[in-house]
Amino acid sequence: MHICCDVISQLCLSVIAVIIIVVTIASLILRLTTQPKPVIVRKDSEKYYLDVQSGERRRFPSLVDTDVDDDVGGDQPSVYLSVIVPAFNESERLPKMLDEAIDYLESRCSRRRRRQQKSSDDGVDVDVFTYEIIVVDDGSTDQTTDVALGYVKTYGSDKIRVLTLETNRGKGGAVRLGMLSARGHQLLFADADGATYFPDYEKLESFMLANSSRESGGSNGRPVIAIGSRAHLQSDAVATRSLFRTILMYGFHLGVWLLAVRSVRDTQCGFKLFGRRIARQLFTHIHCEKWAFDVELLLLAEKLGAKIGEIAVKWTEIDGSKVVPFWSWLQMGKDVAIISLKYTIGACSLPIGDNNTINNNNEMTYSDIRFQLVFFLFFW
Numbered sequence: 001m002h003i004c005c006d007v008i009s010q011l012c013l014s015v016i017a018v019i020i021i022v023v024t025i026a027s028l029i030l031r032l033t034t035q036p037k038p039v040i041v042r043k044d045s046e047k048y049y050l051d052v053q054s055g056e057r058r059r060f061p062s063l064v065d066t067d068v069d070d071d072v073g074g075d076q077p078s079v080y081l082s083v084i085v086p087a088f089n090e091s092e093r094l095p096k097m098l099d100e101a102i103d104y105l106e107s108r109c110s111r112r113r114r115r116q117q118k119s120s121d122d123g124v125d126v127d128v129f130t131y132e133i134i135v136v137d138d139g140s141t142d143q144t145t146d147v148a149l150g151y152v153k154t155y156g157s158d159k160i161r162v163l164t165l166e167t168n169r170g171k172g173g174a175v176r177l178g179m180l181s182a183r184g185h186q187l188l189f190a191d192a193d194g195a196t197y198f199p200d201y202e203k204l205e206s207f208m209l210a211n212s213s214r215e216s217g218g219s220n221g222r223p224v225i226a227i228g229s230r231a232h233l234q235s236d237a238v239a240t241r242s243l244f245r246t247i248l249m250y251g252f253h254l255g256v257w258l259l260a261v262r263s264v265r266d267t268q269c270g271f272k273l274f275g276r277r278i279a280r281q282l283f284t285h286i287h288c289e290k291w292a293f294d295v296e297l298l299l300l301a302e303k304l305g306a307k308i309g310e311i312a313v314k315w316t317e318i319d320g321s322k323v324v325p326f327w328s329w330l331q332m333g334k335d336v337a338i339i340s341l342k343y344t345i346g347a348c349s350l351p352i353g354d355n356n357t358i359n360n361n362n363e364m365t366y367s368d369i370r371f372q373l374v375f376f377l378f379f380w
Contacts, residue, residue, distance in 0.1 A: 027345050034342055036349035038287045042177065049161040049181075052152045060163065060181035063280050075183070077276055079130040081105075081201075082184025086174035087192040088138040091147045093320055097194030098133070098151055104199045105131045134161050135192075136178040139168030172286065172293025179274075179283045187279045191270030193321070196228055197314035204228065204273040207309040212275065223278040223306045227264065227298075228271030228313035248329045255333055259340035261298045264310050268294055271313055278306060281351040287342070291328060292335035299343065303350050 048057040062074035083101060087094055108129045135148040148162045163181055165174065175189050186208065188201060204226035211224045253265075261267055272294070274282070281304065286296045301308055342348045 027341065030338070030342055031345055031347045034287070034347040036347065037285060040176070040180070040284070043166050046163065046165055046177065049157065049163060050149065050152070051157045052149060053156065058157070060161070061183050063180045063182060063276070064284060074280075077185045078183045079132050080128070080185050081131045082179075082182035082187045083131065083133045084175055084178035084182065084187065084189040085133060085135045085192050086138055086171050086178065086189065087135055087140065087144050087148070088168060088171075088174070089140045089142045089144060090192040091140070091143040093193045093318060094135070094144060094147055097190070097192055097198075098135075098148075100194055101133065101190065101198045102151070102155065104201070105129075105133075132159055132161060132183055134163055134178045134181055136174040137162060137164040138171070138174040139165050170290040170293075172291070172296075173289030175293070176283045176286065176289070179279050182279075185276055186273060187276065188273045189270065193318040195315055195318045196269065196271040197316075200228065200271070200311075200313040201273070203311045203313065204271070204309070207311055208273060208275065211307055211309065223275065223281075223301075223304060224309070225275075225278060225301055225306050226273040226309040226311055227266075228269045228315075229264075229266040229310040230269050230313070230315045231265035231310070232312045233315060252329055252333055252336075255336055256295055259336055260295050261302060263302060263308055264298055266310065267298055269313070269315070272297075278304070285349065285351045287348060288335055288339055290331065290335055292332045292339065295336050296339050299339065300351060 048059055050056075051058050061078075065074045083105075085094075085097070085101075109131070111129075133151075135144075135151075137145045137148065145162055145164045148160070152160045152162060154160075161181075163178060165177065169177075178189065179187055186205070188204070190196060190198065207226040208224055256267055268291075278301070282297050282300050285300055286293055288296045298308065343350075
């Protein structure tokens with residue numbers, strides 16, 4: 001019995017030693033190989049869009065001024081709303097989404113918005129609704145770009161633009177480049193499958209307007225973000241999904257809550273609305289370009305002390321999802337663990353808020369770090 005206890009004790013000490021060594025090595029590797037602020041590489045061809053009417057290639061405007069510092073504002077907004085649609089091999093599902101979005105946006109253009117304020121701080125007349133849609137073809141191998149260009153022919157390049165990426169970057173990378181090319185006072189990204197009922201944009205817009213006296217934030221200076229949420233549909237999802245997929249869903253949500261974002265129940269809904277300034281701060285700092293980029297966005301937003309409105313939206317599951325139930329969730333879980341560890345060890349820099357301060361209400365406790373190490377080792 002005594003020998004057995006000694007063996008178990010030695011085994012436990014060995015496991016602890018291995019864990020310490022692995023975590024130390026992993027932390028050092030991440031610290032040495034991670035750029036504190038991501039270097040955003042953009043090919044020359046990805047800086048232009050095709051004006052179908054004239055046949056000319058025109059340069060996209062920029063959300064940032066890269067000649068000075070990409071934390072500094074670039075071109076001034078010239079439309080009220082920019083809609084960013086990341087699309088990878090979406091030639092079949094994209095038309096339904098664009099039809100619903102354009103029908104709604106055109107109806108908004110035909111009626112005046114009754115608001116007290118007549119213009120925003122950045123000069124856009126918010127009493128007149130104007131929009132653009134930027135379809136970001138994320139290195140598709142089908143006819144996604146051609147399908148999107150068909151809408152450009154119909155509505156013109158002032159309303160619809162296509163950004164074709166030379167290679168696949170991942171959803172986060174596609175959304176980032178779309179945001180950096182946008183002209184909007186408000187910037188919304190929406191999934192190409194049309195799963196979210198597009199007119200629910202008004203719910204997000206109402207939250208933004210109710211909580212912002214100016215684009216940079218409300219009376220207390222906090223930036224504001226409005227995100228669509230499917231959390232109210234969770235009971236239905238559990239009822240229709242297999243036990244395995246339900247376990248994966250709850251496991252991912254638990255991991256996100258333990259390691260990163262605690263103020264949001266549904267981080268992955270592809271329907272999020274930003275003001276121009278907070279979009280610039282976030283999208284120039286995120287490192288993850290894959291599915292888990294939403295988590296890093298919201299983690300940074302919490303660090304900036306942003307007021308995040310989680311708004312229930314109408315959502316329908318659409319066939320043809322690119323998410324593979326097990327492997328995609330495993331990859332996202334690994335990405336979340338790595339994201340969390342990077343910020344814990346200080347490998348990533350944080351954006352500075354408008355008052356040059358970072359919110360410290362979400363500082364990690366010792367317990368948080370323990371959970372991070374356990375999850376990181378599991379996914380490593």
